[in-house]
Amino acid sequence: KNQVEQSPQSLIILEGKNCTLQCNYTVSPFSNLRWYKQDTGRGPVSLTIMTFSENTKSNGRYTATLDADTKQSSLHITASQLSDSASYICVVSGGAGSYQLTFGKGTKLSVIP
C-alpha cells in the first residue's frame, strides 16, 4: 500500500530559528515529491516539486531534499518567521495511476515570538 509518513506531528520553535521536517514514503513507482504549505482555513499551496533526479530544491527560505534510494525527503526552514506557522504536507506522485497523489498527514509548525 502506498504510504507517506511525516514527522514530527507537531513542532514549536522560536522565531528566527531553523527547523527540519521529515517525510518517508513507500509509493511505487515514484514520479515526483512535493511539499505543500497549508495555512489554517486555507487550501494547500505548493512550495517545491522534485523529480527522481533532483536532490535539492529551494524556494526562498524553504529547502527540500530528496533521497530516492532511501525514500526520504526533508523540508528545511531557515530563519523562521511567524508567518511560517502552518501545516506542511508531503505529497508523493506515483503508484498505480500517474494522476495519483498520496498525501502525508502533515506536520503542524508553530513559530512563537
Added chain:
Amino acid sequence: DAGITQSPRHKVTETGTPVTLRCHQTENHRYMYWYRQDPGHGLRLIHYSYGVKDTDKGEVSDGYSVSRSKTEDFLLTLESATSSQTSVYFCAISESGSGRAYEQYFGPGTRLTVT
C-alpha cells in the same frame, strides 16, 4: 488560490438531505479533483474529472457523485448526507494528469457539517 472558487464555503445540513458543492475555475485546466480532509488523515481523493463529462472514482467515492457539464465547473453531490461526511472538502485543478511534475492547485475549501 489560482482562480478557483468553491461554494458554499460553509454549510450545515441534516442527515439524509442532499447536498451539492460547487467548484468553479477560471484557468481553463482540463483536470479537476475533489478531496476531503479529516483530522488524522491526509487529503483523500473522492472523484476526479479529466474532461467535460469524463469522471472517475477516487479512493473514498462511496456516497458521493460528481458531474462536469462545463470545463469550468465541477459539482460534488452527497445524495443523502451522513455524519461521517462531515469534513472539509477541497477542489483542485491541474493542466495535465501526468508528466514529470504536473501541478495541482487547490481551492479555499468548503467546511461541511452534517448533524
